[in-house]
Amino acid sequence: MATQSTLTVTGQQALVDGPAPIEEPARRGHAPSGAVAARLVAMDRTDDAPILFIASSERRADEIASALGALSDPDQDEVLVLPPWDCLPYDRARPSRESMGRRMAVLAALGGPPSRRRLLVACPEALMQRTPPAKAVAAQFDLEVGARIDRSALEAFALRTGYVFDERIDEPGEIAVLGAVIDVFPPAEAAPFRIGVSDDDTVTDIKRFDPVSQRTEAEVAAIRLTPASELVLKQAQDVEALPDAAEHRLAQHYRALSSAFDFVDGARVLTDDGLS
Structure with a gap:
């Protein structure tokens, strides 16, 4: 499945409504x-x-x-x-x-x-x-226009991989399941996506949207969700037993x-x- 990203460099930090970074002055002996x-x-x-x-x-x-x-x-x-x-x-x-x-x-x-x-x-x-x-x-969850979506599987994936459920999506790693609409902000993307879902749980459209104005923008054919945490759980219910800042104890x-x-x-x- 060909997914579409807003970033040209995987892992690049996205700047939202901010100035372009100024290059760090070259140290002595450092090439630009x-x-x-x-x-x-x-x-x-x-x-x-x-x-x-x-x-x-x-x-x-x-x-x-x-x-x-x-x-x-x-x-x-x-x-x-x-x-x-x-x-x-x-x-x-x-x-x-x-x-x-x-x-x-x-x-x-x-x-x-x-x-x-x-x-x-x-x-x-x-x-x-x-x-x-x-x-x-390697944990991932694919969403594609025209394909059926298993809501229970999506919600379980989000819980296992560190996403936070919220009603308004404006930060990376957040997801909202709102009836005929699912909003999600993949943590490695520059913008969140709004997914339209029909009565039979078929994905009708996927559009990027501005997290500030909440207005939809460009439409894409498919997206891939990757974990929002380095602590990936085996079962969704295991999240309730996690201590604070458990990511510091991955071992x-x-x-x-x-x-x-x-x-x-x-x-x-x-x-x-x-x-x-």
């Missing part, structure tokens, strides 16, 4: 982000090995990935940026659904069969963070954790100036 991206795009394509570029910081990784999205050919290159959590390890606060959802979407893309050359950018903090096993990362939930490097086996690894 655009120059690094141009060098990565121009690298030899004779093998299918993914390319992993380790940037010196999260902001620099975002800048390089953004430049890659503009310079690369989307028919030949798949650009991804792996973010770190937006909280400290073992903090009282849980990481946001957006940061976890972006990470899970990137790992899910890396876990699938490659159709293009992969260019992954990440900072050391994002790579050091342990990840859920591949089976948990207690999974039999074994993985690493981001497990998802890019055989990659050509390049490092930023000053990293070794």
